[in-house]
Every structure is written in structure tokens, then in C-alpha cells.
Amino acid sequence: MTKEFEPKIVAFVCTYCTYAGADLAGTSRLKYAPNVRIVKLPCTGRISPMFILKALQKGADGVLISGCHPGDCHFTSGNLHARRRWTVFRSLLNFVGIPDERIWVSWISAAEGNKFAEIINEMTEKLKTLGPFEPYKTLIRDIESPAEI
Amino acid sequence: MAQILEKNKLDEMIARLNGDGCEVFGPRKNDTSSWYGKISRAEEFCFDQILPDRPLKELFFPRTEPMMKYEIKKQQVDAENYVLPKKQRVIFGARPCDAVSLTIDDALFAWDACDEFWFERRENSVIVSIACNKKDDFCMCTSLKSSPDVSTGSDVLLHELVDSAGWRVSAITPAGQDFIDKLGDVFSTTSTDVSVKPPAEVPVKFDLDAVIRKLNSPEIFESDFWKTISVRCVGCGVCTFVCPTCHCFDIQDEGDVYHGVRRKNWDSCSFAMFTRHASGHNPRPDQASRWRQRIMHKFNYYLERFGQISCTGCGRCSRVCPVDMGVTQTLVTLSTNGGK
Amino acid sequence: MGNTLEEHIKRTRQLLECGEVAMVIGYERGSVENRRRATFVKEVSELERMVLDGLCCENLANYLVREELLRSFDGKKVAIFLTTAGVRSVNILAAEGQINPDCVIILGFEAEKPGELDSAIKMLDGEHVDHYADSIQQLKSRGFVNDRAQVIVKLEMMSAEERFAFWREQFSRCVKCYACRQVCPMCYCRRCIVDCNQPQWINASAHDLGNLEWNLVRAFHLAGRCVGCGNCERACPAGIPLMLLNQRMAQEVLKEFNHFAGESSTQLPVLADFKKDDPETFIL
Numbered sequence: 001m002t003k004e005f006e007p008k009i010v011a012f013v014c015t016y017c018t019y020a021g022a023d024l025a026g027t028s029r030l031k032y033a034p035n036v037r038i039v040k041l042p043c044t045g046r047i048s049p050m051f052i053l054k055a056l057q058k059g060a061d062g063v064l065i066s067g068c069h070p071g072d073c074h075f076t077s078g079n080l081h082a083r084r085r086w087t088v089f090r091s092l093l094n095f096v097g098i099p100d101e102r103i104w105v106s107w108i109s110a111a112e113g114n115k116f117a118e119i120i121n122e123m124t125e126k127l128k129t130l131g132p133f134e135p136y137k138t139l140i141r142d143i144e145s146p147a148e149i
Numbered sequence: 150m151a152q153i154l155e156k157n158k159l160d161e162m163i164a165r166l167n168g169d170g171c172e173v174f175g176p177r178k179n180d181t182s183s184w185y186g187k188i189s190r191a192e193e194f195c196f197d198q199i200l201p202d203r204p205l206k207e208l209f210f211p212r213t214e215p216m217m218k219y220e221i222k223k224q225q226v227d228a229e230n231y232v233l234p235k236k237q238r239v240i241f242g243a244r245p246c247d248a249v250s251l252t253i254d255d256a257l258f259a260w261d262a263c264d265e266f267w268f269e270r271r272e273n274s275v276i277v278s279i280a281c282n283k284k285d286d287f288c289m290c291t292s293l294k295s296s297p298d299v300s301t302g303s304d305v306l307l308h309e310l311v312d313s314a315g316w317r318v319s320a321i322t323p324a325g326q327d328f329i330d331k332l333g334d335v336f337s338t339t340s341t342d343v344s345v346k347p348p349a350e351v352p353v354k355f356d357l358d359a360v361i362r363k364l365n366s367p368e369i370f371e372s373d374f375w376k377t378i379s380v381r382c383v384g385c386g387v388c389t390f391v392c393p394t395c396h397c398f399d400i401q402d403e404g405d406v407y408h409g410v411r412r413k414n415w416d417s418c419s420f421a422m423f424t425r426h427a428s429g430h431n432p433r434p435d436q437a438s439r440w441r442q443r444i445m446h447k448f449n450y451y452l453e454r455f456g457q458i459s460c461t462g463c464g465r466c467s468r469v470c471p472v473d474m475g476v477t478q479t480l481v482t483l484s485t486n487g488g489k
Numbered sequence: 490m491g492n493t494l495e496e497h498i499k500r501t502r503q504l505l506e507c508g509e510v511a512m513v514i515g516y517e518r519g520s521v522e523n524r525r526r527a528t529f530v531k532e533v534s535e536l537e538r539m540v541l542d543g544l545c546c547e548n549l550a551n552y553l554v555r556e557e558l559l560r561s562f563d564g565k566k567v568a569i570f571l572t573t574a575g576v577r578s579v580n581i582l583a584a585e586g587q588i589n590p591d592c593v594i595i596l597g598f599e600a601e602k603p604g605e606l607d608s609a610i611k612m613l614d615g616e617h618v619d620h621y622a623d624s625i626q627q628l629k630s631r632g633f634v635n636d637r638a639q640v641i642v643k644l645e646m647m648s649a650e651e652r653f654a655f656w657r658e659q660f661s662r663c664v665k666c667y668a669c670r671q672v673c674p675m676c677y678c679r680r681c682i683v684d685c686n687q688p689q690w691i692n693a694s695a696h697d698l699g700n701l702e703w704n705l706v707r708a709f710h711l712a713g714r715c716v717g718c719g720n721c722e723r724a725c726p727a728g729i730p731l732m733l734l735n736q737r738m739a740q741e742v743l744k745e746f747n748h749f750a751g752e753s754s755t756q757l758p759v760l761a762d763f764k765k766d767d768p769e770t771f772i773l
Contacts, residue, residue: 053702057698083769088741088759091737092734096734097650097655099649104773143403143696146233202726213696399693435557469726473525
């Protein structure tokens with residue numbers, strides 16, 4: 001029996017909202033898929049597109065970016081900058097063929113432990129049906145192959 | 150008496166060579182670019198271009214090449230070299246200026262540490278060049294005291310027949326003669342001599358001896374000439390990458406904490422960061438000093454160290470430069486009144 | 490000042506003679522017949538080598554931020570021949586604190602058929618970026634209706650896999666020469682992200698992954714800043730259709746944030762600004 005594909009999700013989250021929300025999911029003993037690796041940043045405003053590219057470079061099948069709801073940012077406006085940034089970056093990635101369905105963005109507050117668990121579960125399910133991000137994985141494999149000539 | 154290769158025998162030639170385990174490379178073209186690439190059928194050749202946009206050095210010195218794989222474990226580091234597969238190759242349809250470039254770079258790649266990647270590919274390749282009977286405004290092989298049908302660096306030299314049905318074949322080296330002998334009746338022999346198209350007439354654009362003299366003079370290094378001649382240059386590096394003799398490279402480890410690949414990548418002395426030290430000091434802080442380096446390296450330092458000019462006159466640098474630089478203009482100015 | 494070439498040349502002579510400008514940046518004949526290239530005139534006697542015709546396509550604003558040239562401005566102004574795209578470049582450079590727009594005297598022109606020698610040239614009025622506000626607004630309201638927009642539509646109708654394959658093939662030709670970066674007026678970073686290796690975000694090697702990452706990052710860094718001058722695409726030795734990426738980004742910021750690069754010298758960069766009601770259709 002072949003092992004079922006387990007997608008690797010990297011989540012870049014802000015400390016004051018989503019990370020606290022994830023913590024709440026944990027303390028509330030909510031079950032959610034173990035496929036996510038969380039990277040804590042102080043604010044979504046700090047999340048650079050380089051991080052997403054690095055996650056993809058390291059073999060992530062999907063990336064989640066999550067932070068405070070607009071108006072509730074611990075640093076006032078970090079998430080408002082992030083909102084513009086992800087609108088542009090996501091459309092660029094989509095244009096180049098890195099599909100929308102692999103890059104998720106959400107607002108999850110410190111009280112929304114449930115929402116965090118739901119989103120992780122939803123994302124894992126969706127990525128299971130999409131399968132591994134093969135086109136990118138071949139790019140990664142190819143860098144180890146010898147020069148063609 | 151002459152030996153001929155007819156164009157309609159090319160597919161047979163490719164089949165025979167492939168059958169012997171030998172790959173064929175040649176000039177190719179598509180809508181966006183032209184290069185020396187792998188050929189599996191004669192129709193893929195494009196002999197009609199002046200020369201491919203990309204230089205022949207790509208087949209010997211790829212723009213990125215993994216040298217070694219490493220894995221860092223608790224008590225040790227495991228490293229494994231990449232070994233080149235022993236592949237015989239025939240490069241059919243090289244331009245003479247590209248063939249010459251290989252002999253120029255041989256000196257560099259053998260200097261100090263012998264570059265096995267370069268020499269293994271050199272040893273396994275036969276170069277069959279086709280003399281040029283066309284030129285464009287950028288060609289300047291004759292200014293470098295070379296010619297459109299120079300044989301240096303080629304194992305076999307072909308001259309196109311007047312009726313364009315094929316080429317007259319001349320073996321230049323024993324490896325070239327071997328190549329011809331092995332292919333037997335792919336070639337035909339005529340009892341009389343044949344007429345070939347005359348080589349292109351490439352006008353001489355500058356006096357190379359005057360350039361060399363000027364670059365050897367004591368006052369040229371500090372001269373303001375470099376500032377004025379290079380003011381347009383934006384330091385993009387395209388000239389380096391399309392030049393058949395440019396050979397600078399950067400070695401970089403690509404990977405993460407636990408494993409990675411050590412690679413050799415093309416680099417360019419035109420890049421601002423090329424000579425930047427870890428301290429932040431840069432001995433070539435402006436484009437003028439970098440342009441001076443480019444010219445001096447090719448036409449003075451390389452000559453002093455290896456006895457050869459590091460330029461074959463192919464003209465690619467001038468063709469691709471986005472701001473219309475290229476070495477030609479500088480050399481023309483140097484040879485006439487520049488350098489003051 | 491004037492609206493004929495003669496008057497523009499007369500003006501450059503005036504500016505040089507009275508010492509108001511350190512130099513005039515314009516075009517001269519190139520090394521072969523159908524080439525034009527940048528020229529930097531400091532003396533009136535050198536003016537005779539300047540030309541202006543349909544082949545003058547290069548966006549010269551790039552030279553306003555070339556380090557060595559900046560030093561030779563000597564505190565004086567500089568006069569420069571620019572198309573409207575070039576004026577927008579100056580606006581962006583000013584808005585991002587790279588140049589003082591009051592030190593740039595614009596000699597505006599527009600070719601009817603850019604790229605063709607026999608194209609008519611219209612001289613534009615206005616020596617300061619502010620004089621071009623209206624014409625830039627007109628450009629903005631026209632939006633992006635051109636051949637490239639058609640190609641973009643076609644690409645967007647493909648599946649993600651097909652698009653990825655298309656772009657992978659395009660970028661496979663990239664040699665990482667960085668000509669696109671060097672000829673772009675907006676790429677003025679003294680140390681590009683690709684030159685940093687502690688940490689290394691983007692692979693510097695010219696394999697398919699490194700090429701994809703580089704071109705993605707550059708397109709992102711230009712989002713909302715690219716004026717569509719085409720310097721990058723013309724400079725690329727591998728014929729990669731860079732302007733497709735850049736125009737797609739320009740279309741995106743216009744649609745989502747009503748942002749058009751280079752509208753004024755005080756315009757906030759699109760990603761350095763935000764509105765409370767910015768669209769967020771895809772955020773969960």
C-alpha cells in the first residue's frame with residue numbers, strides 16, 4: 001500500500017494574533033493536521049516575499065500567511081501593508097504558474113483557535129487533492145543534477 | 150583533388166556518429182535566440198547566421214556547473230565530486246573565431262590548477278569549423294590579425310562550395326584526419342580541385358600593434374581616457390557572458406545547514422561587486438576602473454602572461470551591448486588618438 | 490520651452506552657456522547605422538553630435554542614478570531628453586528620494602512610431618516634471634491597451650501548469666547577466682538582493698530555479714514602479730519577454746489600488762502605502 005501524500009505546509013504567522021490563536025488551538029486540545037510548520041514573525045508586515053520563495057525552494061507544497069485582522073494589528077498598520085503586498089505577490093505567482101490554491105492568506109485573531117485549526121485542516125485536505133507541487137520539485141531536483149553537456 | 154562533404158549527407162553523418170556513441174552539436178536558431186546546441190537531425194542546423202548569439206565556450210564551460218555535493222553530518226562531512234560522463238562530441242559548424250577562443254582559454258584553464266571540467270570536455274570533442282563567407286558590421290577578426298577562415302583551434306575546416314551544395318573539407322589536426330577517416334564514404338573525393346566561396350572581406354578597424362603599444366605605455370593606467378570612454382557603460386555584464394574568451398567564474402555553495410552543492414558560475418569583472426572585499430573596500434569602485442580592467446586584461450595582461458590576446462574579434466560584445474559599447478570603439482580610439 | 494527640435498537644441502545651448510546645467514544627456518549616432526546611444530554633453534561645441542529620431546528608444550533616466558555620473562553633476566542641474574515614460578521615471582526616483590526633481594530640466598519628446606527611423610518626433614512642452622501631470626493622467630486613463638495585453642490574456646487562459654511550463658522555458662535561457670537590472674532606472678540599489686549571501690534568499694546560479702527566482706523577485710520589486718520603457722527587454726541577450734511580467738504587475742496595481750507609476754514626484758510608492766478599504770477578496 002502506498003503511503004498517502006502528506007503535504008508540507010509552511011505557515012508564516014504574526015506573534016500577537018495568529019500565533020496566539022494557534023496556541024489557543026493547542027491549549028483547547030483542538031485536533032488539526034500535523035502537516036504545518038509554523039514560523040513566528042513579529043508581524044505580517046515583516047513577512048517578505050523572499051520567505052515564500054525560500055519555503056517553496058525547500059519543498060513546501062503550500063504556504064499560509066496569517067495575521068491580525070485589519071484594524072487590530074499590534075503594530076497598527078503592519079497587516080495593512082501586508083495586505084497590499086500579498087495582493088500583488090499572489091497575482092505575480094499565479095501569473096508565473098504557481099497556483100493560487102497553494103498560497104493562502106488569512107486573518108486569525110488570538111481568540112480564533114478554532115479558525116486556525118479549521119484553516120489548517122482545510123488547507124491540508126485541499127493540498128492532498130492537488131498533490132505535491134511537482135513542477136517546483138523538479139526545479140529543485142534539477143539543481144543537483146550534473147551539467148547537461 | 151579535393152574532399153567534399155555534401156549537405157545531403159549530413160543526416161547520414163549524424164546517424165553514424167550517434168551510432169558510435171558520439172553526440173553532435175551545431176549552430177541552432179529559434180525566434181528568440183541562437184546557440185550551439187545538440188543536433189539530432191540535419192534540419193536542426195542553422196548555418197545561415199553570421200554566428201550564434203551564444204558562444205562556443207558554453208559547451209566547455211557551462212554558465213552554471215555543480216562541482217561537488219556535500220553533506221554535513223554530526224562527526225564528519227561527506228563530499229562527493231561530480232564526475233563528467235565520458236561523452237564523445239563533434240561540434241559541427243563552429244565559426245573559426247569560436248574555435249580559436251578555445252585555444253586562448255586553454256592557457257588560462259591550465260594555469261596553476263588544471264581545470265579538469267574544461268580539459269575533459271576539450272579532449273572528448275572534435276571541432277569542425279565552417280569558414281565565414283559572410284560578415285556583418287560588427288565582425289573584426291582581421292583587426293586581431295586573424296581571419297574568417299583561420300584554422301587554429303579547429304580539427305577540420307570546411308569551406309562552402311560555390312554551388313552551396315556542400316563544403317570542401319580540410320583536416321587540420323590528426324584528430325581531424327581521424328574524424329574524416331572514420332566517416333569513410335560520408336565524404337566524397339573529386340579528381341579535380343573545387344571552387345569555394347571566398348572568405349568574407351572583413352575590413353580592419355584598428356591597428357592592433359598601436360593598441361598594444363598604447364596599453365603598455367606608463368601613463369595609460371591613470372589616464373582620464375577610461376572615464377570618458379566608459380561613461381555610457383552600465384556594468385551589466387552581457388559582454389562578458391557572450392564573449393567566447395571571457396572565463397571568470399565564481400564558486401558558491403548552494404544549500405542549507407546540512408547539505409548542498411558547490412557550484413561554479415559565470416562571473417563578470419563588469420559587475421560592481423566583482424572586486425568588493427569582505428571588508429567593504431572595493432579597489433575598482435567605478436565603471437571606469439572596471440572598463441579599464443576589461444580592456445587591459447584582454448589586450449595587455451593576458452598577452453603578458455600567456456602570449457595571446459584574449460579576443461578573437463567575433464564582435465558579440467558590440468552586437469549585444471544595450472548601450473552600444475563593446476571593445477571595438479575603445480580599441481579604435483586607443484589606436485588612433487586616445488589614451489591621453 | 491519650445492516645441493520644435495531646434496528650440497530644444499537652442500535651449501540646451503543656453504543652459505550650457507549660462508552654466509545652469511553641468512551636462513545635457515541626450516542621444517548620438519551609434520557604432521552602426523541604425524543604432525542610437527546615450528551621449529553626455531558638457532560643452533556647447535559637443536552639441537552638434539546630438540540627434541533625435543525614432544530610433545532613440547532608450548530611457549535615459551537610468552543615467553540620472555548612475556553613481557559616477559551623479560558625482561559629476563557638481564551640484565548643478567542636468568538637462569535630459571526624455572519621453573513621457575522617462576518623465577515618469579524621474580517622478581518615481583524623486584518620490585523615492587533618489588534625485589531632486591528641481592535639478593532635472595526635461596527636454597520632452599515623443600516618437601510617433603518608436604523604433605522606426607522615419608518616425609515623426611513631437612517635442613513636448615514642460616521642463617519640470619510637474620508640467621507633465623496632465624499628460625501622465627491621460628496615459629493612466631488609457632490603461633494598457635496594446636499587443637502585450639493580448640498576450641497576457643492568452644497566458645491567463647492557460648492552466649497553471651501550462652503557464653509554469655511557458656515561463657520555465659522562457660527563463661531557462663536566462664544567463665543571469667543582470668543587464669535587465671543595470672539598464673533599469675528603478676533598479677538603483679547599491680547592493681541588489683541577489684548580491685547578498687548572508688543569508689542567500691535567491692540562488693545566484695543560472696539554473697532554472699535560480700532564473701525563476703531572480704525574474705520573480707525583480708518583477709515584484711518593480712510592481713507599481715515600472716514605467717514600461719522597455720529598456721530591460723531590449724537589453725536582454727536571451728530575448729526573454731520581461732515586459733509581460735512587468736505589464737501584468739502594472740495592470741494589477743492599477744486595477745486593485747488605482748496606482749499608476751510615476752504620476753507625480755510626491756506619489757507614495759504603492760507598496761509603501763495602504764488604504765483602510767484596500768481590496769481583500771482572497772483573504773480568509
